[in-house]
Amino acid sequence: MKNFKKYICLASLLLVILGLTGCNSKKAEKPFSYMKESNITKISIQSTRDKSYKFTVTDTGVIDNIYKILSKAKEVDKESKLEADYIFEIYEGEDNIHKFSYIAGLDPSDGANFYDGEKGYIISKRLDNDIIKNFWNIRKPIDFQIVYYDTIIKAISQYRSNTDNELSIGIDLDKDLEMAKFILSTDVMNFENKLNKEKNVQIINDENKDKFDIIMSIHTEGYLSNRYKATITFEEEKENKKVNLYIFNTYEKGDWNFKVLTEKPDDF
Numbered sequence: 001m002k003n004f005k006k007y008i009c010l011a012s013l014l015l016v017i018l019g020l021t022g023c024n025s026k027k028a029e030k031p032f033s034y035m036k037e038s039n040i041t042k043i044s045i046q047s048t049r050d051k052s053y054k055f056t057v058t059d060t061g062v063i064d065n066i067y068k069i070l071s072k073a074k075e076v077d078k079e080s081k082l083e084a085d086y087i088f089e090i091y092e093g094e095d096n097i098h099k100f101s102y103i104a105g106l107d108p109s110d111g112a113n114f115y116d117g118e119k120g121y122i123i124s125k126r127l128d129n130d131i132i133k134n135f136w137n138i139r140k141p142i143d144f145q146i147v148y149y150d151t152i153i154k155a156i157s158q159y160r161s162n163t164d165n166e167l168s169i170g171i172d173l174d175k176d177l178e179m180a181k182f183i184l185s186t187d188v189m190n191f192e193n194k195l196n197k198e199k200n201v202q203i204i205n206d207e208n209k210d211k212f213d214i215i216m217s218i219h220t221e222g223y224l225s226n227r228y229k230a231t232i233t234f235e236e237e238k239e240n241k242k243v244n245l246y247i248f249n250t251y252e253k254g255d256w257n258f259k260v261l262t263e264k265p266d267d268f
Helices: 001-030 058-072 126-135 142-159 184-193
Strands: 041-048 056-058 073-078 086-092 095-103 119-123 169-172 200-203 212-226 227-236 241-252 253-257
Touching: 001 058, 001 126, 041 126, 056 126, 058 126, 119 169, 142 169, 142 212, 142 227, 142 241, 184 200
Parallel strands: 169 200, 169 212
Antiparallel strands: 041 056, 041 086, 073 119, 086 095, 212 227, 227 241, 241 253
């Protein structure tokens, strides 16, 4: 009888140990483990701002590198308010697609930068630096943040000098299709911080698009290593008024020379 009780105790202890081991193994399971265990046929990466800007990864070595980056993800509850820059679709076979939104270059303190609506993760910037930038042979133009965003501010200042400063201006970045692929949400966030110094000026989004007196849009005409050309339009619907300004920036002697012109130059 004593031996029987002893065996019962040992069996119970073994079940407890196995149960704890099972729990620990589940806790230790890495995120995106299905990528290692399943047949991932391809991964597609799509820009949210330029629908033509998309590539598909089928190379098993690259897929494994993506898995290694994702497997080190940290799950977090905090969600970022920034708009996603890319959409990832991970194909497990042909029918099971895991879809995630990705914000490039987001600081970890700002919340998840890789999420699917149910779970959010903080992913290493290597996903952008080692995968996306290496696959796309189109590189962000030189000094993009200075040339592009500072140009907008200078154009607003020029326009303000000839109009009512109390009128609100909404900047519509979505219409500049030529530059859409280079615009990232973290850059826009930094640009918005600069705009805080400007009176009644904001970037247009879904929530505020009907609240502005004037809509400013930008159309890039050309961007070379030593020259940037664009047409910036200010539209005031109530007054049925439209004003065009012409940007002709040149790079000389190690610095950019900004020109905001009211007349279109002959060599534009």
